Amino acid sequence: MKTIRIAAAAVALTASISAASAEMTDLEVVFVKTDTNGDSVLSKAEVLQVSIDQFVMSDVDGDGLLEKDEAGELSADPEFSDNDANGDGSLSLEEVIDEKFADFSTIDKDGDGFLSLNELSAAYIQD
Numbered sequence: 001m002k003t004i005r006i007a008a009a010a011v012a013l014t015a016s017i018s019a020a021s022a023e024m025t026d027l028e029v030v031f032v033k034t035d036t037n038g039d040s041v042l043s044k045a046e047v048l049q050v051s052i053d054q055f056v057m058s059d060v061d062g063d064g065l066l067e068k069d070e071a072g073e074l075s076a077d078p079e080f081s082d083n084d085a086n087g088d089g090s091l092s093l094e095e096v097i098d099e100k101f102a103d104f105s106t107i108d109k110d111g112d113g114f115l116s117l118n119e120l121s122a123a124y125i126q127d
C-alpha cells in the first residue's frame with residue numbers, strides 16, 4: 001500500500017511541475033534558463049555566459065564569426081547591420097557582446113546592475 005501511495009504522490013508532483021511549466025511564457029523560460037544561480041535576477045555574468053553559449057552554438061563553421069546565415073534572429077535587417085559595428089558583414093563575439101551589454105543597460109531600468117523578470121517583461125512589451 002505504501003509503495004502505491006508514494007507512486008501516486010510522485011505522479012501528482014510530476015503533474016504539478018508540468019502544469020507550472022506550461023503556464024510559463026517564453027520569456028520566463030529564457031529567464032529561468034539564463035538565471036544559472038537561481039537568485040531570480042540576471043547578472044551581467046549570466047547574460048554574458050548565455051551570449052557566449054549562443055554564439056558558439058550558432059557559429060556552425062566554427063570560424064569565430066557569425067555570418068548572416070548563422071546569425072538566426074540577429075540576421076534580420078537592420079538589426080544585423082546595426083550589430084555589425086565594423087561593417088564586415090559578419091558578427092564577431094565582441095560585437096555580439098557589446099550589443100548584449102548595451103541592451104542590458106537599457107533594460108536595467110533601476111540601474112542596480114541586475115535584470116529582474118519585470119524589467120525584462122517591460123522591455124519586451126515595449127517592442
Ligand SMILES: [Ca+2]
Nearest residue numbers: 035039041042
Ligand atoms: Ca542570477
Ligand SMILES: [Ca+2]
Nearest residue numbers: 059063065067
Ligand atoms: Ca561562422
Ligand SMILES: [Ca+2]
Nearest residue numbers: 084088090091
Ligand atoms: Ca563585424
Ligand SMILES: [Ca+2]
Nearest residue numbers: 108112114115
Ligand atoms: Ca535592475
